Amino acid sequence: xxxxxxxxxxxxxxxxxxxxxxxxxxxxxxxxxxxxxxxxxxxxxxxxxxxxxxxxxxxxxxxxxxxxxxxxxxxxxxxxxxxxxxxxxxxxxxxxxxxxxxxxxxxxxxxxxxxxxxxxxxxxxxxxxxxxxxxxxxxxxxxxxxxxxxxxxxxxxxxxxxxxxxxxxxxxxxxxxxxxxxxxxxxxxxxxxxxxxxxxxxxxxxxxxxxxxxxxxxxxxxxxxxxxxxxxxxxxxxxxxxxxxxxxxxxxxxxxxxxxxxxxxxxxxxxxxxxxxxxxxxxxxxxxxxxxxxxxxxxxxxxxxxxxxxxxxxxxxxxxxxxxxxxxxxxxxxxxxxxxxxxxxxxxxxxxxxxxxxxxxxxxxxxxxxxxxxxxxxxxxxxxxxxxxxxxxxxxxxxxxxxxxxxxxxxxxxxxxxxxxxxxxxxxxxxxxxxxxxxx
Amino acid sequence: xxxxxxxxxxxxxxxxxxxxxxxxxxxxxxxxxxxxxxxxxxxxxxxxxxxxxxxxxxxxxxxxxxxxxxxxxxxxxxxxxxxxxxxxxxxxxxxxxxxxxxxxxxxxxxxxxxxxxxxxxxxxxxxxxxxxxxxxxxxxxx
Numbered sequence: 001x002x003x004x005x006x007x008x009x010x011x012x013x014x015x016x017x018x019x020x021x022x023x024x025x026x027x028x029x030x031x032x033x034x035x036x037x038x039x040x041x042x043x044x045x046x047x048x049x050x051x052x053x054x055x056x057x058x059x060x061x062x063x064x065x066x067x068x069x070x071x072x073x074x075x076x077x078x079x080x081x082x083x084x085x086x087x088x089x090x091x092x093x094x095x096x097x098x099x100x101x102x103x104x105x106x107x108x109x110x111x112x113x114x115x116x117x118x119x120x121x122x123x124x125x126x127x128x129x130x131x132x133x134x135x136x137x138x139x140x141x142x143x144x145x146x147x148x149x150x151x152x153x154x155x156x157x158x159x160x161x162x163x164x165x166x167x168x169x170x171x172x173x174x175x176x177x178x179x180x181x182x183x184x185x186x187x188x189x190x191x192x193x194x195x196x197x198x199x200x201x202x203x204x205x206x207x208x209x210x211x212x213x214x215x216x217x218x219x220x221x222x223x224x225x226x227x228x229x230x231x232x233x234x235x236x237x238x239x240x241x242x243x244x245x246x247x248x249x250x251x252x253x254x255x256x257x258x259x260x261x262x263x264x265x266x267x268x269x270x271x272x273x274x275x276x277x278x279x280x281x282x283x284x285x286x287x288x289x290x291x292x293x294x295x296x297x298x299x300x301x302x303x304x305x306x307x308x309x310x311x312x313x314x315x316x317x318x319x320x321x322x323x324x325x326x327x328x329x330x331x332x333x334x335x336x337x338x339x340x341x342x343x344x345x346x347x348x349x350x351x352x353x354x355x356x357x358x359x360x361x362x363x364x365x366x367x368x369x370x371x372x373x374x375x376x377x378x379x380x381x382x383x384x385x386x387x388x389x390x391x392x393x394x395x396x397x398x399x400x401x402x403x404x405x406x407x408x409x410x411x412x413x414x415x416x417x418x419x420x421x422x423x424x425x426x427x428x429x430x431x432x433x434x435x436x437x438x439x440x
Numbered sequence: 441x442x443x444x445x446x447x448x449x450x451x452x453x454x455x456x457x458x459x460x461x462x463x464x465x466x467x468x469x470x471x472x473x474x475x476x477x478x479x480x481x482x483x484x485x486x487x488x489x490x491x492x493x494x495x496x497x498x499x500x501x502x503x504x505x506x507x508x509x510x511x512x513x514x515x516x517x518x519x520x521x522x523x524x525x526x527x528x529x530x531x532x533x534x535x536x537x538x539x540x541x542x543x544x545x546x547x548x549x550x551x552x553x554x555x556x557x558x559x560x561x562x563x564x565x566x567x568x569x570x571x572x573x574x575x576x577x578x579x580x581x582x
Contacts, residue, residue, distance in 0.1 A: 394478075416480050419450050
């Protein structure tokens with residue numbers, strides 16, 4: 001029997017007329033604010049401090065009267081002070097890694113988990129996935145939201161889910177081949193490692209494997225890196241946005257039309273603010289993404305400052321979905337490196353690297369202090385085919401890369417060619433920047 | 441032409457030792473070694489047994505390794521012995537990228553050169569009376 005191609009997973013929601021969608025957003029936001037205010041001490045305090053109550057939300061424009069919630073607020077609420085439901089209603093707990101500070105704990109009710117699965121399943125629909133598809137989840141499973149989030153999406157769609165988690169890359173490749181995986185969900189750096197491993201194992205995954213799509217997120221990736229993954233695996237690349245504080249992967253997902261990532265606007269209300277003035281930016285302008293959850297029961301968030309830098313795209317999408325898109329993330333306000341007074345995002349450096357076919361995609365940025373100045377060292381590898389016997393070509397490559405970076409970033413970068421084993425291969429989130437500067 | 445194995449090394453303590461150990465573990469014996477260095481990296485150039493197989497083994501282990509054709513010439517150990525040969529290369533418009541000497545005795549020296557080669561350099565040198573060094577004179581294959 002020929003199965004029908006599912007274009008929209010939830011057509012009534014995904015293509016809802018915008019005025020109806022905005023009405024739904026307001027109605028849900030009012031409920032959510034009331035729920036948060038009645039059940040979470042933090043919101044009672046922060047609302048009172050701003051002189052507002054949930055009743056002051058009469059239109060979506062009133063949202064700007066309400067206080068922000070920061071990552072620090074969430075850390076301070078450790079472990080469960082932001083929970084708005086009793087323990088009996090909490091179905092699961094996720095937590096962000098505490099490597100840079102106190103861990104952030106987020107609760108999910110059964111309803112929250114169901115909504116999460118639906119959000120991710122919409123993205124599976126965007127890559128033409130259906131109940132007939134096999135999805136291999138190579139995100140890590142555990143407190144990190146990647147694995148279980150993608151897993152829930154696969155189950156919501158009715159896919160065959162292979163929960164490989166991350167690691168054991170050769171086995172990942174073998175399963176992908178033997179079980180005819182249609183969709184791979186993992187971090188972009190891991191997708192590239194899987195592709196390269198398959199090629200090293202003697203396969204051409206683009207022509208020999210069944211795989212037709214990857215759903216990648218949880219770390220920044222340049223357009224060139226996405227193109228490289230798409231070409232090596234022969235797939236549609238779907239960018240998924242999400243963060244554990246808000247839900248996990250599925251907050252926004254990229255359709256086949258590209259040009260940005262569709263926000264699940266029935267679940268999340270997005271604003272863009274200037275991170276310095278905290279005022280909303282003009283239409284189309286870049287700034288910090290602020291998210292208000294509309295349906296989350298266990299941990300409702302009011303104006304959460306994500307620190308992610310993007311902009312909202314107002315133009316309607318040709319795919320027919322009415323939910324607006326955010327642009328591809330430019331970085332995080334706190335990933336932004338201030339080098340000799342210049343703002344630099346690691347993604348800009350990556351963009352330049354990927355324009356050099358002689359350089360492998362793995363890289364590492366080392367920041368040190370040299371006297372009063374910041375010193376930036378970029379460690380890169382040549383691709384295996386590069387004629388390393390010719391020192392002149394190696395020196396020439398270094399010089400060209402250095403001058404291209406200088407003209408793109410306005411900062412000079414010392415290039416260091418390293419042996420392949422120097423830069424750690426990623427099985428999860430790649431650590432690209434090592435900041436050894438004093439006082440940073 | 442001789443097949444020279446080149447290994448890319450970071451200019452860090454212990455890298456040459458690690459490379460030599462890897463070549464030894466690959467079952468290859470090194471007969472010559474020259475290291476060229478820059479501020480942050482170096483390349484180790486060597487003539488060793490089974491250079492192609494050795495390069496593949498190293499690459500599979502994550503080293504950057506390559507095999508390049510180089511010219512081996514035996515010149516008389518007298519003043520001007522090498523100069524005469526280089527002058528001939530100049531006359532026939534062959535450029536030398538780099539070169540080094542690997543053996544020396546009372547009668548002769550063996551010099552290795554990376555040259556711009558259109559495939560005829562060895563034949564033209566022999567025609568002019570120069571003695572070309574064959575791979576089996578230095579290393580074994582198979």
